[in-house]
Amino acid sequence: MRDDVDDRSLMFMALKEAQEAAVKGEVPVGAVIVMGDLILSGHNRVIMDADPTAHAEVVVLRQASRVTGNYRLLDACLYVTLEPCIMCVGAIIHARIRRLVYGAADPRYGAVESLLKGFELGLNHRPEVVSGLFEDDAARLLKTFFQERR
Amino acid sequence: MRDDVDDRSLMFMALKEAQEAAVKGEVPVGAVIVMGDLILSGHNRVIMDADPTAHAEVVVLRQASRVTGNYRLLDACLYVTLEPCIMCVGAIIHARIRRLVYGAADPRYGAVESLLKGFELGLNHRPEVVSGLFEDDAARLLKTFFQERR
Numbered sequence: 001m002r003d004d005v006d007d008r009s010l011m012f013m014a015l016k017e018a019q020e021a022a023v024k025g026e027v028p029v030g031a032v033i034v035m036g037d038l039i040l041s042g043h044n045r046v047i048m049d050a051d052p053t054a055h056a057e058v059v060v061l062r063q064a065s066r067v068t069g070n071y072r073l074l075d076a077c078l079y080v081t082l083e084p085c086i087m088c089v090g091a092i093i094h095a096r097i098r099r100l101v102y103g104a105a106d107p108r109y110g111a112v113e114s115l116l117k118g119f120e121l122g123l124n125h126r127p128e129v130v131s132g133l134f135e136d137d138a139a140r141l142l143k144t145f146f147q148e149r150r
Numbered sequence: 151m152r153d154d155v156d157d158r159s160l161m162f163m164a165l166k167e168a169q170e171a172a173v174k175g176e177v178p179v180g181a182v183i184v185m186g187d188l189i190l191s192g193h194n195r196v197i198m199d200a201d202p203t204a205h206a207e208v209v210v211l212r213q214a215s216r217v218t219g220n221y222r223l224l225d226a227c228l229y230v231t232l233e234p235c236i237m238c239v240g241a242i243i244h245a246r247i248r249r250l251v252y253g254a255a256d257p258r259y260g261a262v263e264s265l266l267k268g269f270e271l272g273l274n275h276r277p278e279v280v281s282g283l284f285e286d287d288a289a290r291l292l293k294t295f296f297q298e299r300r
Contacts, residue, residue, distance in 0.1 A: 046221050050216060050219050050220055051216070052211055052244040053211065062203060065201050071197065071204075073202070085240055086237070086243075086268060087237050087238075087241050089237075090235055090238070093237075094196075109273065111240075115271055116266075121265055121266060
């Protein structure tokens, strides 16, 4: 129960980050990483940073690695509003994230359950995965963003 | 023929970068990116940068995006000594790399032809791929590195 309450509040923080991305004209995806007492949040910044790798997940993974001084984020939990793509699944494995919680599935690019089951390829690490948390809110943000840009 | 000469000299530059990585205690993988007159090279820096995403490919993709101010590296050619992993295959797709040339195959983690055919998943971009250039040199660097660390 306590776990669930925490998951919800942390995913809510990731949703706020996704909204922030939309305001800046970036595809609205947000992420939060938790490691012990450390909580860091961020959002997609591909355009503003001119960085093809600056998806929300990578942004917070990098931030946490910089803060802790270690590329292995042992015992970390990552919250992201959208199912990670293959790049982010790879980054999550490299960082040894213990637990991944995501919101909406991504039928076209999702590499956890949709396009590909990226954690079942026999790679050297596999996080615990929870999906569907606030999925409607996460999907609505994306839908509205793309409708407004058409 | 001219193409081949260029490919060889650029991959040779990537191999020099891989050697440089080994000297610094990083897994020896090097990369070069070419876009018009721009040529940038780099190597794996995961440990020294405390960045789980700092594979050689990502390092040069980011550098080129920063220099050009655009996350889409249209018409770019990427040279890397080792077959890219799923994270790097994703990054190559996001950056819209036109042509990928790599050296040694990576039986355990390679996501172009080995573990997975990452460019054949129906994602929104697919580079031209050439493999096997200086593969023995690239593989030998890795083998020696891991033997010395054992």
